[in-house]
Amino acid sequence: MTAPRVAGDLNTALHRLFAEDERAMLLGEDVCDPYGGAFKVTRGLSTRYPHRVRNTPISEGALVGVASGLALAGDTAIAEIMFADFVTLAFDQLVNFASKSTAMYGRDLPLRLVVRCPTGGNRGYGPTHSQTPQKHLIGVPGLALYEASPLHDNHTLLTRILDDGVPAVLFEGKVLYGERMFAGGVVDDLFGYDLTDGVARIRLHDPVPPDCVLITSGAMVHRAVEALRELLLHDEIVAELLVVSRLYPVDRAPLLGLTAAARRVAVIEESTAGGTWGAEVAAALYPPLWGTLAAPIRLIHSLDSIIPAAAHLERQVLVQSDTIRHAVKELVHG
Amino acid sequence: MINNAGSRNTTAVLDDGAGPPSLSRLSDADLSSMLLIRHFEKNLLKLFEQGFLHGTTHTCLGQEYVPVALTSLLHDHDHVFSNHRGHGHYLARYADPEGLLAELLGRAGAVCGGVGGSQHLLRERFLSTGVQGQSLPVAAGVALHLKRSTPGALACVYTGDGTWGEGAVYEALNIAALWELPLLVVTENNGIAQSTPTGQQMAGDIGGRAAAFGIAYERFTGSDVTRLRAALRPLVEQVRRASRPLVVEFVTHRLGPHSKGDDSRSPAELRAVRAADWVVGYAAGHPEQFERIDAEQSRRVERVVAEVLARPLTAWSPR
Numbered sequence: 001m002t003a004p005r006v007a008g009d010l011n012t013a014l015h016r017l018f019a020e021d022e023r024a025m026l027l028g029e030d031v032c033d034p035y036g037g038a039f040k041v042t043r044g045l046s047t048r049y050p051h052r053v054r055n056t057p058i059s060e061g062a063l064v065g066v067a068s069g070l071a072l073a074g075d076t077a078i079a080e081i082m083f084a085d086f087v088t089l090a091f092d093q094l095v096n097f098a099s100k101s102t103a104m105y106g107r108d109l110p111l112r113l114v115v116r117c118p119t120g121g122n123r124g125y126g127p128t129h130s131q132t133p134q135k136h137l138i139g140v141p142g143l144a145l146y147e148a149s150p151l152h153d154n155h156t157l158l159t160r161i162l163d164d165g166v167p168a169v170l171f172e173g174k175v176l177y178g179e180r181m182f183a184g185g186v187v188d189d190l191f192g193y194d195l196t197d198g199v200a201r202i203r204l205h206d207p208v209p210p211d212c213v214l215i216t217s218g219a220m221v222h223r224a225v226e227a228l229r230e231l232l233l234h235d236e237i238v239a240e241l242l243v244v245s246r247l248y249p250v251d252r253a254p255l256l257g258l259t260a261a262a263r264r265v266a267v268i269e270e271s272t273a274g275g276t277w278g279a280e281v282a283a284a285l286y287p288p289l290w291g292t293l294a295a296p297i298r299l300i301h302s303l304d305s306i307i308p309a310a311a312h313l314e315r316q317v318l319v320q321s322d323t324i325r326h327a328v329k330e331l332v333h334g
Numbered sequence: 335m336i337n338n339a340g341s342r343n344t345t346a347v348l349d350d351g352a353g354p355p356s357l358s359r360l361s362d363a364d365l366s367s368m369l370l371i372r373h374f375e376k377n378l379l380k381l382f383e384q385g386f387l388h389g390t391t392h393t394c395l396g397q398e399y400v401p402v403a404l405t406s407l408l409h410d411h412d413h414v415f416s417n418h419r420g421h422g423h424y425l426a427r428y429a430d431p432e433g434l435l436a437e438l439l440g441r442a443g444a445v446c447g448g449v450g451g452s453q454h455l456l457r458e459r460f461l462s463t464g465v466q467g468q469s470l471p472v473a474a475g476v477a478l479h480l481k482r483s484t485p486g487a488l489a490c491v492y493t494g495d496g497t498w499g500e501g502a503v504y505e506a507l508n509i510a511a512l513w514e515l516p517l518l519v520v521t522e523n524n525g526i527a528q529s530t531p532t533g534q535q536m537a538g539d540i541g542g543r544a545a546a547f548g549i550a551y552e553r554f555t556g557s558d559v560t561r562l563r564a565a566l567r568p569l570v571e572q573v574r575r576a577s578r579p580l581v582v583e584f585v586t587h588r589l590g591p592h593s594k595g596d597d598s599r600s601p602a603e604l605r606a607v608r609a610a611d612w613v614v615g616y617a618a619g620h621p622e623q624f625e626r627i628d629a630e631q632s633r634r635v636e637r638v639v640a641e642v643l644a645r646p647l648t649a650w651s652p653r
Contacts, residue, residue, distance in 0.1 A: 025478075051482065062471040062505030069475020073413075073462070073483075077475075092502070096465050097472060106447025106650060141653075197589070202629035 006150055007177035010041045013155035014078070017162075018049050021076050026053045027063050028080030028116075038082045038117050039177050064090035064115055068098045068167070071113040076162055084117035084171060085131045098167040099142035110165025114158065118149075119171040120219045120270050121318050126309035132219070132271040132302075136172055138248045138280055145248040149218030150181050151193055151200035152245045171247075173219025173270075178253040187225060190232065197254035202228070202241040210240040211332050212264035215255065215281055217244055220268050220319065227324035235325070237332050245276055250284045259289065264331050266298035270319055273304035298331045300324055355618045358560040362627060364402055365616075366561075367429065369631040371398040371422040374431050374614065375590070377635050378421075378438065382594045386643065387438060389450045394422040396520050396589035399612050401426035403562040404490070404520065407570045411484055412478045415469040415491040416462035418453045419522070423492055426547040427460055430636045441645040448648040459611025467493070470519070476507045477515035477579075486574045496527025498543065499535055510579040511547040517579040518570060524588035529598045544581040555585040557612035587611065 018024045026045060028037065034057045036043030044180065046053035050132045056063040067077035081087050087094070094115065098140040102109050121130030134145055144166045148154060156201050185192050193202045203210065203223060216224050224241050231237040242258050244251065259265055265285065267278035289297075302318045360368075375393035382391070397419070405426040408414065414652040416423040424434055424445075433445040437455065440448030445457055453464035463469050473491040480487040497503060499519070510517040521540055525532050546552035552569055554562055566582065573580045587607045591597035596602070608614070 054513070057505070057508055059505035059509065061502055062474070062509055065468070065471025065502065065506070066475035066478060066509060069472040069477075069489075070479050071475075072472065073476045073479035075479055092465060092468055093471065095466055097463060100454075101456075103653060104450050104454050105461075106444070106449040106648075109456070166425070291627075 003183040005178055005180050006039050006172075007039055007147065010148065010154045010172065011043055012090075013153075013158050014042060014045055015048070016155050017050065017158055018045060019074075023074065024076040024078065025067075026072050026078040026080070027056050029056055029058055029063070029082050031055060031080055037080060038300070039174065041116070041172070041177070044082065056334040060086045060089035061093055064093040065097065066094060067113055067115070068101070068111065071098070071111040071167070072101070074244060076112040077114075079113075079115045081115060081117050083125075083129045084119035084133050085128050087115070087117055087133055087169065087252075088136070090115070091136075094137065094143060094167070094169070095140050099140050101175060102142040102166060111167050112162045112165060114161050115141050115167075115169045117169055117171050118174050118177075120173045120175060121314055123163055123166055124169060124309055124311055124314060127306040131309040132269065133173075134247055134269075134277050135271050135275050137169055138277060140202055142166060143248075144246060146170045146246050147217040147219065147244075148172040148176065149200065149243050149245060150176060150179055150221055151195070151202075152198075152218070153242050157245060171217075171219070175222070176218060176301050177228070185261040186230075189227060191225060196258065198245050198251060199254040199258060200243040200245075201258055202243065204232075204238065210238045210262060212261040212266060212328060213240050213242060213259045214266045214268055214324070214328065215242045215244065215259075217277075218266040219270055223319065223321040224268055224324055226321035227328065230321065230325050231328055235329055237328060241326060248280065248312050250281055252284045255281070255285060256288055259285065260292075263294035265289065265293065265300075266300055266328060266331055268300040268319065268324055270302055272302045272307070272317070276301050295331055295334070298327055300327045357495060357558045357612065358621050359620050359623065360559055362623070363635075364559055365623065365627045366631060367402045367426055368398040369628050370429065370634065371402075371425045371433060373631045374425060375435070377639050379590065379594060381393050381439075381639065389451060392419040392436065392593050393422075393590045394419050394522075394588075394612055396587040396607070397423070397524060397584075398422050399557045399559050399562070400522050400584045400586060401492075401522070403559045403566065407563065407566055408490060409487065411459070411480075411487040413459040413461070413473065413480070413487075413489040415473045416455065416460065417466070417469070417494065417497070418462075418464050419494065420453065420455065420462040420492065423462070426454055428457065429615070431635060432564060432642060435638055435642045436645060436648075439642055440648050441642050442648060443645060444648050447650045449650055461633045462562050465507040466497045467502035470503050470506035471509070474510050474515055474517055477510065477517040478513060481514075481516060481577055485577070488518050488570070488573050490518040490520060493519060493521045495521060495523040495525065495532045495536060496530075497521070498540060499527070499612065504543075507544070507547045507549060507579065509622075511549050514577050514580055515576045516573050518573050519579065519581045521581065521583040522586050523583050526599070527587060527591075528592045529596070540581065542585045545551065549579050549581055551581045551583070553583045553585065557586070557615070
């Protein structure tokens with residue numbers, strides 16, 4: 001059986017969640033049928049659950065605030081922000097209300113709240129519709145950041161996020177929506193995958209000790225796998241790829257287990273340079289790996305630039321598979 | 335009076351603001367609640383001067399009658415969202431000066447363990463936050479929940495005139511009107527946002543802004559709790575029955591500084607504000623009752639201060 005596309009898997013996950021949890025509510029711009037969301041992730045939900053799915057005005061701050069209010073009152077609240085770039089409009093609600101509420105009243109206050117954000121570039125949408133804004137939300141106490149991937153079941157992920165009771169933002173790489181989920185431990189003819197404590201590891205079907213370990217999140221998986229293949233076939237470099245699901249707080253323990261033997265590590269993300277998630281991962285890994293690393297942890301990210309609209313210009317700025325390949329070659333060969 | 339509420343036949347009784355009107359006699363309980371708030375706030379300013387309180391606080395001296403008039407119209411299942419100037423809102427609902435003062439002093443028995451402080455309180459269905467306008471969308475979300483789960487319940491959110499500078503207010507009003515949410519927006523318009531007079535920070539007026547969304551609106555200028563309550567009762571019932579938002583504006587007076595010692599108003603302005611203080615009118619109209627209860631609440635708060643100051647500090651561990 002062909003695996004579903006990522007958008008379809010997310011859609012199925014939402015339908016399951018709504019069937020299991022009658023307090024689940026979903027809010028967002030243009031999420032109702034027949035439109036079903038700008039990326040069709042919410043398709044069919046409003047038809048099946050007309051009182052639990054609402055189109056909102058173009059008011060990202062308010063829709064996240066309303067979702068927080070629902071969660072505060074005991075509902076399960078799922079908000080969609082059409083483009084992750086617009087999460088900046090909900091910054092106050094996320095940073096000063098939802099996240100702080102879990103602790104600032106002197107006691108734990110679980111909130112079942114997740115804000116879904118279609119994220120990233122390589123789609124030609126230009127400077128304000130292509131960003132990977134995770135870094136702007138890193139380090140907020142009481143706010144968890146996740147990223148969807150083609151290797152992590154989305155129903156399991158959403159259930160975990162909500163059951164944790166920590167307000168969360170779920171980033172969903174837009175380039176992933178049309179790609180198929182991986183299934184059965186197989187990525188392609190060369191590579192397979194397994195899952196350990198929420199971290200997916202992509203490596204050769206017949207593993208050999210890798211020259212380096214690359215750490216990334218969902219949106220970069222296809223570009224990273226292409227780089228893995230090129231490195232293996234043309235550069236005789238064996239790399240393993242770890243794909244995390246929770247970006248922040250960084251789950252250090254499983255990453256340590258999977259990088260312990262590696263002497264070279266890189267972190268890959270689409271974010272532009274400066275204050276990146278990769279820096280946060282590196283900071284978490286340096287103390288335990290300091291004695292064994294042969295080189296500094298390499299941060300692979302997009303340029304310090306706005307993201308242009310024209311395809312050829314956008315490619316110059318954003319991390320592509322060849323960016324990864326070149327950076328890994330430098331890391332391994334110095 | 336501006337009335338966007340359409341065909342309601344309520345008769346909001348309003349004073350015209352010309353001179354202190356005679357205030358009707360209140361129950362001992364209502365007057366006690368108002369004077370509890372008054373003495374609580376006065377003692378806070380004293381505690382600051384004495385160095386027992388640190389950080390910041392925003393007193394509601396002069397505005398005590400607003401939450402006291404409203405609170406008896408609210409039910410246990412209603413949610414209340416308070417703001418930075420929220421001690422009166424809390425005390426009118428819970429009559430718990432011990433817990434609130436302990437919160438401000440970080441002492442045992444604090445409502446929120448001393449973590450939230452003056453502007454961040456949570457107790458049952460009462461919640462305050464320190465960012466202007468932030469709680470309106472949240473209150474709209476709670477109202478949406480109540481509309482589904484508890485028809486007849488409402489979410490009441492306190493704002494000031496300054497709050498109306500925030501975009502979140504308008505996003506929330508739009509949603510509350512569109513979705514017919516039982517949201518009661520209370521504005522305590524004390525004519526000054528920190529140091530900026532309302533006329534310098536608000537174009538038009540609150541009534542016009544409510545009208546833009548087709549939201550019912552009433553404006554009250556008096557401080558007679560009996561009359562305010564009589565006028566408010568049918569309006570609040572309408573929010574419950576029709577599940578529709580309502581904006582009520584109380585033209586009121588902030589007697590004290592914005593927080594502490596930061597009042598830049600002229601002596602003439604302060605004289606005018608003090609002349610309009612409900613306490614002046616009430617004490618003149620009902621001297622025996624006023625003096626009796628004023629003395630009771632003064633002693634009560636003094637006892638609370640001494641008792642809470644003797645408590646141990648709270649303990650809290652960051653996650």
